[in-house]
Amino acid sequence: MRPVFRLLSNELIERIIGEARDILCHLGVEIHNDNVLSMLSDHGAKVDFGKKLVLFTPDIIDKTLEAAPDSVELFDVMGNHTHELRDHNVYFTPGSAAINILDPRSGEIRKPSTADYVEYAKLMSGLDNIASQSTAFIPADVPEKISDSYRLFLSLLYCEKPVVTGAFTINAFNVMKDLQLAVRGSAEALREKPLTVFSCCPTAPLKWSDVTSQNLVDCAKHFIPVEYISMPLSGFMAPVTLVGSMVQHTAETLSGVVLSQLTQPGTPVIYGGSPAAFDIRYETTPMGAVETQMIDCGNNEIGKYLNLPTQAYIALSDAKLLDAQAGLETSMGATLAALSGINSISGPGMLDFESCQSLEKLVVDNEICGMVLRLIRGIEPKEDFPAMPIFKELLKEKHLLIANHTRKYLHDEHYFPGAVIDRANSSRWKEEGSLTIGDRAKKEIERLLEAWKPTELPDDVLTEMTVLMKKEAAKFGMDSLPHEDL
């Protein structure tokens, strides 16, 4: 039996959705983009162009929810199927868009470079329990205007996993789409086999900026999956109660569904989010707070109730280093998320309120993910009944180490974590250098970087991608790209 954890009754979910719909129809949403407002107006929404305010109708909400698909599939760079985001399927993806990294060699918290990004993408290739990559941090050695497209370019070049990403500007979307077209070969092929998910964030409370609303529309036009990342902050930019925060999250996310589905009925969308409790003592947004994680799981139940694939920023920590807090917050979040059935669980590698990525933490989190993925496979009998034959064998042979039953089910029943998790007896641990988890993670990083193999994308595709990226970089005064010198 697949274990499932629930926080909300259907009655409460229906009430939350009902209240959110009332807010959308009576208080409305601000959208700072006239093209989007016109489009909404054309579909019968009541628009105040002066105030940039739109009031939806129940019809529009029903129609767009009806049009939204109940699953999102993803395919890797080589075109292999990797994700089916639906039901209680669970996949992990690293926390995205950090501004800092924790240097695995010096221990310094600093701005990341292209070289760091390339290492990250190579490392991600070897972390088996994290099914997609994200554009995890922002290389600071290229102009900001290309930092979004360049990180996607680097990801596609150095790791074959599908990419969770996002555009920082309206213009950047084009090259980010063109890079994907280069990989797939045509618009039809890209629609058939989505390669990326674009995160699009409304602004709390109840607002879409020019850029993010346009990104939604542009993604929809090309059938590129989007995840809505609503971020209510309980007690600050949202009601203090968990239910109140979920009402706001539901309203903001539904407004995103409306924008996408009116633009292109049937375009893939994910009911995502990065809500947070607000810690008024420190004026921070703790991602590792249990209340944050409860809101995430509640939102997931609402998304499932609406038959949409779900996502949340939940398996991450607010610690600054790879310490016990990093492990406990990430483990708790990952466990709850998987038990709740959040389809795309974001967070691994992330520290410091989504602002610092760590390769060491990614390696450790990969093991958290491995254990959690085992957990949700639950307990099932496997040739265990009748029980007598195996016990007869045990009593006769004195052990079952090489029994057929053992050989058949050893790897299926038991997840064996990598070297980063210490399971040696204490003598062996001492013999092998009394290493801490940080030491072991550093060794594992070097091992995985050593084992990395270049992409098998054909040369003409790589050339096309490079031409596209260079053209984009040239617009901002760069005639060479930093990765070429690595």
Place this chain on the structure above:
Amino acid sequence: MELLKQISFNLQNGFDEAVAELTKEAVEKQIPPDEIMNNGLIAGMNIVGEKFKNHEIFLPDVLLAARAMNRAMEVLKPLLIKDGIPVRGKVVIGSVKDDLHDIGKNLVAILLKGAGFEVIDLGNDVPAEKFISVAAEENAHVIGMSALLTTTMPVMKKVVDMAKDEGLYGKVKIMVGGAPVSKEFAKEIGADAYSYDGANAVETIESFFREDS
């Protein structure tokens, strides 16, 4: 040479039937038995040991390789003895007196057999005198003792002391293991070595033979 590589390959994959057949074939083709043992079986077992240590394969894989090794040794052993070639080494092993815990000791015995050693398993609750008398009678190369209880650890020292009295000390290597036992304890009582687990015990004993040769 190709045949010995095949033996090694099949052994690594635990195909005991194939290893036995190929070993017979090698004997028929007049390949010297010690060459079959060293360049086929032990070569394969060394790769298995290395992979096991690096967590590339797990205990069941080692044991399956060990089973294949044993099948081949059934074919080779009479020939080796006839040629006066010593078998790989003889280990007398047991859990010490008053200690009824033998899971760790059994695992060590299984792995040693797999690595081609001859193992005389005295079981559990073994008095010091028994270790000494059997080691002397059997011309054993190694005495291996295991303890889980701190209360039974003094038996290990008694064995070392008796080995000294009987003139075995230095000729027979004495090694100890078990949860409460440590490298420091081994040194303190005058044992030759301590191993922290089964695979480590095999490595340690192999290192004794390298020292000798």
